[in-house]
Amino acid sequence: MNLYGASVDALGDFLPKFGIYGDFVSDINDLAAVEATIGDDTKAIYTESVANPSTAVADIESLAQVAHRHGIPLIVDNTVPTPYLLRPIEFGAVQSPFNAYLQLIGLETLAVREKQEVASAYAIAKHLQSVPRVKTVNYAALEGQPTTDFTHKYLPNGIGTVLSFTVEGDERNVERILDSTNVFSYVPNIGDSRSLIVNPTKATHREVPADYYDAAGVSDNLIRLSIGLENIYDLIADLDQAIAGAY
Secondary structure (H helix, E strand, O other): OOOOHHHHHHHHHHHHHHOOOOOOOOOOOOHHHHHHHOOOOOOOEEEEOEOOOOOOEOOHHHHHHHHHHOOOOEEEEOOOOHHHHOOHHHHOOOOOHHHHHHHHHOHHHHHHHHHHHHHHHHHHHHHHOOOOOEEEEEOOOOOOOOOHHHHHHHOOOOOOOEEEEEEOOOHHHHHHHHHHOOOOEOOOOOOOOOOEEEOHHHOOOOOOOHHHHHHHOOOOOEEEEEOOOOOHHHHHHHHHHHHHOOO
């Protein structure tokens, strides 16, 4: 169940109040598990194209085939890559008219913003792999990540501006890192022109039951970044000093 925290909350707590229930699978790319979960009352399959915050990439085309075989639509949350990097409708997903309208609002500058922010996100992810105290880096555009093959298929120009990483220690070390950044802002949004930093267990996934954390790739020593338009060297220097000073 590799989903954004608010989506888990909506499917698990909010929508059931209106008689709408969701069945979760731990891995959306386990097609057999997905198909086995479909029942007579199933109305749709829902996934994120690029999961937030793990950045795992969904096999959209295969999921669409499963959905259509059962006469239901595939709904894809495409927030992280945006239509600049991926258009799920081209692989069999449905298109929301309202979301299409929202995307049009910032369309004029989308290509320029995404190009720079994606390049910066990739550079930061690569850099973090060699930073002391950083244990793992989650950015599916890096080689050797669990869904790299799907990245090559669906997102050859990049996966978006979101990445996450785990650090040594515990949530106290994470809090010191968050408190010490100067360029990054502590805001749970993504896709901003500013670079943002949060600890998901205290922000985006604070209402998600802890037993869902593993499937979502979330832990108390995980930090999520959303990369903006600032100078790449300023962003790297800010992370380096914050991490070094947290131990």
